[in-house]
Amino acid sequence: MGKAPRRNSSRWLPRLAPGLAALLAYRRGDLPGDLVAGVSVAAVALPVGIAYAQLAGFSPVVGLYASILPLLVYALFGTSRQLIVGPDAATCALIASALVPLAGGDSERYLSLSVALAGLTGVFCILASFIRLGALADFLSKPILVGFLNGISLHILAGQLGKLAAVPVTAPGVVPATLQLLEQYADYHWPTLLVGLTAFAVLLLSPRLLPRLPAALLALVVAAALVAVFGLDQRGVAVIGAVPAGLPELKLPDVPWHQVDELVAAALGLALVSFSSMMLTARSFAAKNHYEIDADREFAALGAANLAAALTQSFAISGADSRTAMSDAAGGRTQLAGVIAALSIAAVLLFLSEPLRFVPIAALAAVLIIASLSLLDVRSLVLLLRFSRIEFAFAMLATLGVVWVGAIKAILVVLILSLIRFVMLSSRPRVDVLGKVAGISGFHHLANHPEATTWPGLLLLRFNAPLVFFNANYFKQQVERAVERAGDGLHWLVLDAMPITQMDVTGYFAVEELRATLRRKGIQLAVAGRYQEIMAWRKAHALDNDDTLYFPTMRKAVKAFLERQAGGEAGQG
Known part of the structure; x- marks a missing residue:
């Protein structure tokens, strides 16, 4: 009797709280590394x-609050063994862009809005996990995400230049901000600039001279x-x-309900961008260390971590690639590394907060x-330019979106760019004319194998996408063009159905219109592949028999054509 609950928990606990x-x-062997x-x-x-x-416009202690309970909660609910969550440069830039116009300079309202934004982001992430939207991690393509983060990098860089010399810089954009900073050289506060440059020197030199010490911590210690x-x-x-000593007070957020509707769009954008960025990091380290993660549960874990941020009166968080890399490099192998990190930060708040007040x-x-420059991914841009000018253009458009319209509105820009790219890829897929290559099984694109064997009177085609409403007309046009190029001697057109994983009503009518066009020209339409699926589909929809020929494979379709041709020639003889 007493062991039953343990057996039951062994079934539901991994689903509810994988980290726990x-x-x-x-x-115990993982403890030293963790x-x-x-x-x-x-x-x-x-x-x-x-x-x-x-960066986000908060008291320094709020950033430490965001690094404790959210990290503990993720360690309990996340499926990644190594991911570290916490304040993130891109997320903080988005928070500031969303909240500054709403707060009107009121610091208390700003914090209240931040807490509400973190809570809404957490709720949206958990709802997304329930309806299995983990696939959204793949929606923002790599080029568009690179471009977006490059834009965020430039946005952060422009906002920090004036603080190095204690002069106001209000010009938008990196180049105007830099020019404005140079023009105000007479107003520089030279002791401040000296401290800033000293911190820069430590940040740049310590990875080479003292590689085992964290450069950012060392820079702040030297400057302080x-x-x-x-x-x-x-x-x-x-x-x-x-910096006030002690741990954050846990309390429900004081939500400014009259402004919630203004936060919804920002929360949705934060949920999408932070989850997509987090999944890139989590998947990278999971692949490196040979384990799997669950995207839908990661969405829920991110949501729970953001709710924890709201409970501790802080701001929305995301995955942290630099801290995750530090954990992996230092030997961290399980979620306990995150727990120890959170407890260590809590200990600093309890016992070592006094020295923090000297940090300039x-x-x-x-x-x-330096953190913004680490987001700037020039190498990927060079690779994109080398491999695909279209993908490079999309990355640059995403960057310009952030620079031109701001970080929050740029989320809509990148979503539109992602949708446009998806439609481009899906609505205009490649249409292959196929032939048989000696020594290679299957049928292959003639453009790649000009030596492939073809047969007079037979045209083999492959449409490399589902056949649905947004590419049905393109499908019909491309097939009709291929038929025209084949000439008057064409007798059979065989369509390879294997890549057509789905067909809607518009796609069905496109095939019917094509069949009617081919019949008028005396050309037989044949479909090869997915034979059982097609037959079951036609039966389920009570479709009448037509004159289309159906074959299980392309090979059998070609064999049937050749046999019919041989029979016809024999009859004429």
Whole structure:
């Protein structure tokens, strides 16, 4: 009797909380690696959390709150063993773009809107998991996501330039912002600029000189030490100030209901972009370490983590590629690394918050600029230009969308670009004229194999897509053009049905119109492949018999044609 609940939990627990199930079956041999990885992640997450809170317009402590409970919750509900969640540069840029116009300069309203936005994002992610929208991770193509993140990178870079020298920079875009910064050189606050440049030097040199130490943490420690030792905060160098000690208070968000409708679009965009970005990271490390992740459960885990962010009065979070890479490099192999990282950050808030007050804003700007440059993926752009100019153009359009209309509105731009790209690929698929290649099984495209064997009077075609409403007319046009090119001696047209995985009513009528056109020209239409499916479909829809010939395979269709041709010639003889 007493063991029954354990057997039942063994069935439902992995489905409800995959991470918790993995932790309950933890292997002690993984502990040393997870312990080192957790502390290493915390060392990176501390400065990054503070810097990203600054980027999003919050008190530094809010960035640390966003790095504790959300990380613990994801460790319980996520299917990735190594993914670290928390403040993310792209997500924070989107939050600021969405909330600044709504808050009207009121910091309390800004935080309230942020909490509501995180809660809505979490709810939408969980709803998406219930209706199995994990496939949305594949909707934003790699080129469009690269272009979007490149745009976010430039957006962050432009926003941080003025903080290095403590001068206001209001010009939009990287180039105008840089020019404005150069024009104001007489107004530079030189101690602030010196601190910022020192932080830059540490960020650039420490990976080479001290590769085992987290560069961002070291840069902030050096900059804070300069401020504390030389009293630079008394000489006009802006610092983050006192950071309240203690853990965040757990409470339900105070939702500004009259503005919820204005947050819905931003929450939907955040859910899509943060999930797509998170899945790229999670899948990369899952492939590297030879395990599988569940996209729908990842959606739910991201949603639960964002609800946890709302409960701790912080902001929306996502997967963090740099911290995940740190965990993997330090030997992290399970969700326990994330748990240890969260507990380490909590310990800093409880016992070591006092030194944080000396961290200068210019050093945070340096960290954010380096982080923004890490988002800038020039290598992928070069590869896209080499492999596909169309994909390169889509990436550049996504980047221009962020620069031109802003980060939040650019989400709509990238969605439209994704839809256009999908329609382009699906509505204009390649139509192959096939032949038989000696020594290779099957039938192959003549453009790739000009030596392939063809037969007079026979045309073999392959339409490489489902046949539905948005490509049915294109299908008919392409087949009719192929028939015209074949000339007057054509007797049979054989259509390979294997790539046609789906056909709607519009596609069916396109085939019927094609059949009627071919009949008038004295050409026999034959369909090869998916024989049982086609017969069952026709029977289910009570379709009358027509003069179309159906064959299980292309090989049998060609054999039937050749036998009929041989029989006809024998009869004439």
